[in-house]
Amino acid sequence: MGRSSGCSRRSSPEPDVTWDILLDQFATQFGLWWVILPGILLGIIVGILPGFSPQNTLIMLLPLTLAVPVEQAFAFMVALYCANHLSGGVPAILVRIPGSGGAAATVLDGYPMTQKGQGQQALVLSFVASVFGGLITTLATLALLPWLSQIGLVLRSVEMVVVLLFGLTLIAVIAAKDFLKGLIAGFFGLLIGVIGTDHIYNAPRATFGFLELYDGVPLVAALIGLFAVSEALVMIEQKLIVAVEGREQAKLSNWSETLEGLRISLQKWWHIVWTAFIGLLIGVVPGAGASIAAFVAYQQSRLWSKHPELYGTGIPEGVIAPESANNGVTSGTLVPMMALGVPGGTTSAVMMIVLQYHGMVMGPQLFTTSPGLAYGVFVSMAVAYVFMIFTILPLARYMSRIVLIETTYLVPIIILVTIVAAFSERQYLFDMGLALVFGVIGFIAHKTNYHVTAMLIGIILGPLFERYLVRALRISEGDLMVLFSSPLGNTLWGLLVLSLVLPFWRTWRQKKALAAEQFGEES
Amino acid sequence: MPSNRPAPGKAPLGADLVIPALALGFAIYFFFSIADLVWEAKANGVLIGAILVALIAVQLVRLGTRLARGEGDLRADPLWQPRDALGKRIGMVALTVAFIAALPWLGLTLSLLLAMLAALRVMGVRKISTLLWVSSGVAAAAYLLFIATLDSAFPHGPIERLLAALFA
Numbered sequence: 001m002g003r004s005s006g007c008s009r010r011s012s013p014e015p016d017v018t019w020d021i022l023l024d025q026f027a028t029q030f031g032l033w034w035v036i037l038p039g040i041l042l043g044i045i046v047g048i049l050p051g052f053s054p055q056n057t058l059i060m061l062l063p064l065t066l067a068v069p070v071e072q073a074f075a076f077m078v079a080l081y082c083a084n085h086l087s088g089g090v091p092a093i094l095v096r097i098p099g100s101g102g103a104a105a106t107v108l109d110g111y112p113m114t115q116k117g118q119g120q121q122a123l124v125l126s127f128v129a130s131v132f133g134g135l136i137t138t139l140a141t142l143a144l145l146p147w148l149s150q151i152g153l154v155l156r157s158v159e160m161v162v163v164l165l166f167g168l169t170l171i172a173v174i175a176a177k178d179f180l181k182g183l184i185a186g187f188f189g190l191l192i193g194v195i196g197t198d199h200i201y202n203a204p205r206a207t208f209g210f211l212e213l214y215d216g217v218p219l220v221a222a223l224i225g226l227f228a229v230s231e232a233l234v235m236i237e238q239k240l241i242v243a244v245e246g247r248e249q250a251k252l253s254n255w256s257e258t259l260e261g262l263r264i265s266l267q268k269w270w271h272i273v274w275t276a277f278i279g280l281l282i283g284v285v286p287g288a289g290a291s292i293a294a295f296v297a298y299q300q301s302r303l304w305s306k307h308p309e310l311y312g313t314g315i316p317e318g319v320i321a322p323e324s325a326n327n328g329v330t331s332g333t334l335v336p337m338m339a340l341g342v343p344g345g346t347t348s349a350v351m352m353i354v355l356q357y358h359g360m361v362m363g364p365q366l367f368t369t370s371p372g373l374a375y376g377v378f379v380s381m382a383v384a385y386v387f388m389i390f391t392i393l394p395l396a397r398y399m400s401r402i403v404l405i406e407t408t409y410l411v412p413i414i415i416l417v418t419i420v421a422a423f424s425e426r427q428y429l430f431d432m433g434l435a436l437v438f439g440v441i442g443f444i445a446h447k448t449n450y451h452v453t454a455m456l457i458g459i460i461l462g463p464l465f466e467r468y469l470v471r472a473l474r475i476s477e478g479d480l481m482v483l484f485s486s487p488l489g490n491t492l493w494g495l496l497v498l499s500l501v502l503p504f505w506r507t508w509r510q511k512k513a514l515a516a517e518q519f520g521e522e523s
Numbered sequence: 524m525p526s527n528r529p530a531p532g533k534a535p536l537g538a539d540l541v542i543p544a545l546a547l548g549f550a551i552y553f554f555f556s557i558a559d560l561v562w563e564a565k566a567n568g569v570l571i572g573a574i575l576v577a578l579i580a581v582q583l584v585r586l587g588t589r590l591a592r593g594e595g596d597l598r599a600d601p602l603w604q605p606r607d608a609l610g611k612r613i614g615m616v617a618l619t620v621a622f623i624a625a626l627p628w629l630g631l632t633l634s635l636l637l638a639m640l641a642a643l644r645v646m647g648v649r650k651i652s653t654l655l656w657v658s659s660g661v662a663a664a665a666y667l668l669f670i671a672t673l674d675s676a677f678p679h680g681p682i683e684r685l686l687a688a689l690f691a
Binding site for chain 1: 538539541543546549550552557560566571572574582601602612619620622623626631638643645646668669675678
């Protein structure tokens with residue numbers, strides 16, 4: 001805190017980068033392909049497996065990254081990190097199991113596309129959105145770094161409360177079909193998210209006497225249970241994941257499906273750009289992450305769409321928005337670490353350990369003392385994304401074949417392997433049992449249309465919302481008016497109200513137009 | 524003809540009560556668990572819990588009204604149907620419980636191998652060679668990734684100890 005306050009008093013750091021440094025960095029990073037490619041490969045594998053976060057993997061690989069020169073270590077870590085964010089969408093699309101919290105929103109439209117036999121196309125959309133979203137925001141970060149670093153200081157607890165409310169309003173959006181059931185699921189999730197010790201006094205709340213729940217409900221166990229296990233239990237009823245009408249298309253899919261996915265991605269290029277920037281802006285805020293970014297981007301994408309009613313039925317925009325934002329976060333997360341010395345998330349904290357081990361001092365001075373390394377990190381990210389598109393795009397066709405495996409084999413593999421993966425986050429056997437409990441709850445919710453995604457949004461965003469809300473109230477000594485005390489916060493409140501009112505206004509206008517049309521026909 | 528069978532047009536509303544019942548039970552427990560805490564520690568939970576209870580109350584009224592109108596009954600069919608999948612579902616959950624319970628004694632590889640064998644059998648795979656190939660493939664992959672490569676803290680059993688001794 002003190003550190004960031006100190007930084008906030010400094011004037012905006014001026015960019016010390018020159019074209020020579022940047023070009024030199026691009027050449028250096030392309031030369032590190034032999035480090036980047038294994039990083040990408042490992043990142044993809046780890047991302048596909050639910051439960052394996054990049055930070056866990058990087059911690060396990062610390063002995064390796066500390067032993068090699070810092071440029072190589074960083075190129076490897078950045079490649080692994082970006083590939084991990086990209087590949088979390090693969091199981092979300094194919095088997096309705098998000099590889100990470102950031103991919104949970106991808107399930108909403110990705111899986112219905114798979115069920116329609118468009119799994120390959122959905123994967124291509126996800127890869128292109130991820131790569132270009134990540135690439136564009138990385139280049140933007142390179143250009144705007146000195147100014148972006150200030151966003152982390154401008155967006156404080158008050159503003160973050162409103163940003164999180166943007167994400168939470170998605171519960172209402174998802175609940176559109178049965179509003180009451182959706183809200184019950186969402187608030188049930190929010191209450192589950194409150195389990196654990198509070199942020200100020202560390203007093204345990206609703207832990208059922210389990211020490212393992214003092215840190216709150218582990219996200220991975222909840223994710224695996226609500227999506228993977230529950231979906232596998234539902235899947236038992238079908239022979240294949242793909243719906244009967246989509247089977248022929250899935251069986252016959254060839255390279256033309258990849259090209260079609262590319263064509264749609266190019267057509268939606270603006271969608272990729274603006275949702276990626278949502279990810280970048282949210283990523284810059286320390287503590288915020290891919291989950292918030294993906295849900296906010298999905299909610300905004302639906303809000304501004306001309307056909308919001310199609311979201312959730314398997315449309316390209318529903319895959320592009322969360323995946324692009326999810327990868328827009330990657331460069332944003334590194335901004336506070338590089339520019340302020342405040343890690344934006346756990347992964348960047350691990351990266352910071354490596355940099356500090358090699359004698360690098362984070363903060364604004366890094367850009368004057370070691371501009372090559374400071375900007376090199378982002379160049380390395382851009383290069384990793386370039387390599388990634390050529391590595392993963394051809395795999396879409398083969399990955400999508402998984403949906404043609406009979407559920408007789410898929411169900412046992414999904415349940416047992418993902419239960420094993422639930423252990424990975426915290427290495428507690430308790431988490432495996434918890435994942436099963438969430439699986440059964442998710443199955444009941446699934447069968448009775450109580451929206452597991454709404455529940456998961458509550459579990460993911462609830463604790464973050466509480467953290468920022470309590471912090472803001474603590475600063476104001478309990479005065480709720482603090483939430484309306486900043487111009488930026490008030491602007492965000494205005495936008496939030498607008499985003500809530502707009503759908504109703506749009507529906508009212510459509511109904512009015514329809515009524516006028518009918519009246520015209522009758523007369 | 525006297526019959527216990529529900530009228531065909533009636534909605535099985537009993538299933539719709541399960542999640543609200545679970546949520547209500549949890550909310551009540553939550554309120555008890557935070558009763559003695561200072562307001563900052565419980566404010567958020569109280570607010571969320573109160574809204575949740577209010578939503579459940581509205582849902583109960585809604586379901587009660589439908590029951591009173593004769594639009595539905597208290598069956599929970601969506602949870603049991605289709606019947607042929609019910610045995611497999613219960614079997615998979617029971618197997619997973621057994622797998623987690625056996626893990627500390629048998630280690631990851633052996634317990635996963637046995638659980639996969641049993642789970643495939645429950646799902647209807649009868650061919651012995653397929654059962655063995657798929658199960659041992661999954662167990663071997665788990666060993667290679669979680670134990671050999673990532674050195675996760677999974678309990679070690681006879682297979683892990685044997686392989687460790689062989690490659691030490």
